[in-house]
Amino acid sequence: MGAKMSKAVDAEGREISLSDAENKCYIAPLRCVHCSTELSFTGQYLRQLGDDTVTVSACFKLKRGNVHKTDCPFDLTEKVTIVARESSPAVLSKNESGKYELRLLAVKEAIFGLRDIENKESKSNNPESRPKVGKEYVKSKKQLSSYLSTARQVLKIRAQCEDNREVEDNLELVFNGNRVHWKDFYFMDQDYFRCYTNLQRATINIPIAIQGLVRSTKVVPGKYGERAVLNLISPYRETDDPKVIDTVNISIWSSNLSSFDKFKYKDSIIIFGFWKAGKIDEREGASEKTKGKVYRNRQISMSLLTNSQICPEKS
Known part of the structure; x- marks a missing residue:
């Protein structure tokens, strides 16, 4: 499982940018700059989306049959582990099968909780007339914000994948005890x-x-x-x-x-x-x-x- 990359190294050990690769200024094979696993290159191309022509960016990605080393920053398993390490177990933690689990009920509660807090804060433009808040209020806002921060980091990891299969092997979604498939999320x-x-x-x-x-x-x-x-x-x-x-x-x-x-x-x-x-x-x-x-x-x-x-x- 690996993320899309913007740099690689070639057979002579030179760092290769996407522009270099587009212009074929490298000597194969291409490898990861961190763990040396073999990569492939996909060039930029255009596709039609409704009335619009959109650009799909170039990228380096794992060559079929290759994997990043477990401590490589481009290994998506490592990326999820890092996010989980910095997150509350109430929203992201390992389950009994050893996979990480994002709890969508906690995400839901955080969205509505922050909505209520922000509504209270915006009732008046005059800070002196706003309701006074204590440490518990501040703690609650910080906690809810951290839940949504975790959700955003997980979504960015998914965005680095070509499809759901790359992420669902290591990260499951659960809502109120029921598993949710990535294709439905x-x-x-x-x-x-x-x-x-x-x-x-x-x-x-x-x-x-x-x-x-x-x-x-x-x-x-x-x-x-x-x-x-x-x-x-x-x-x-x-x-x-x-x-x-x-x-x-x-x-x-x-x-x-x-x-x-x-x-x-x-x-x-x-x-x-x-x-x-x-x-x-x-x-x-x-x-x-x-x-x-x-x-x-x-x-x-x-x-x-x-x-x-x-x-x-x-x-």
Whole structure:
């Protein structure tokens, strides 16, 4: 199990960057800069995502059949161990089978707990008029924040993997005593349609993570005042009718108008929390290119309870 890497060494011991590899300025084989296990290189390429063309970054990764040494910082098992060492066992610890276990119920309680604390703190702009808080209050906020910090670190580890199989061998997900499969917790853009179906059928509301690229951020008026909204770039899916295209639109809403200020077009982010599947609506294409086509939109949305639910992939 290994993370994607941005550097390698070649047969002559020279450090090779992604740019060097793209230009074939190295002598094979490529190896890990820390443990010397053999690597392969995947070059940068473009892919179509809905109306957008997005760039998939180049990377070095383990060559098939190779593994990192257990103390290598690029070994994902080691990464999980380090996170667990710095985390509360209430949210991340080893289970009886020897695997690490992220407890999603603790994550849920932390999200709502921090929401309540932040609401109390924001009731007044005047610090003197805010309710006084004691050591237990501060301790509670620090503890809840640490739970969400652990969740974000786990999500970043998952983002470094090509698929769920690389992480689920060493890190399990549990909600209220029941195991949750990674495919039902972590969704990339190719999973959005399945995510929508899962949300429609769900009988238990658990926190899930959606990874994607930012399409837009804006502030919009509403019944109870202005709200900020962040939209992700959405995939399309062809149907039996050439004039009908299925889409999934994902939006995150916040009463904090500055929640999304630091994000720009095509930034890669992960947002975890409690999502809702809305009704399917239809609209006709508005541009010259899409005129005559009908888009069937599946709406997935979430109200952000605390900014700690946002996890930029690079930070």
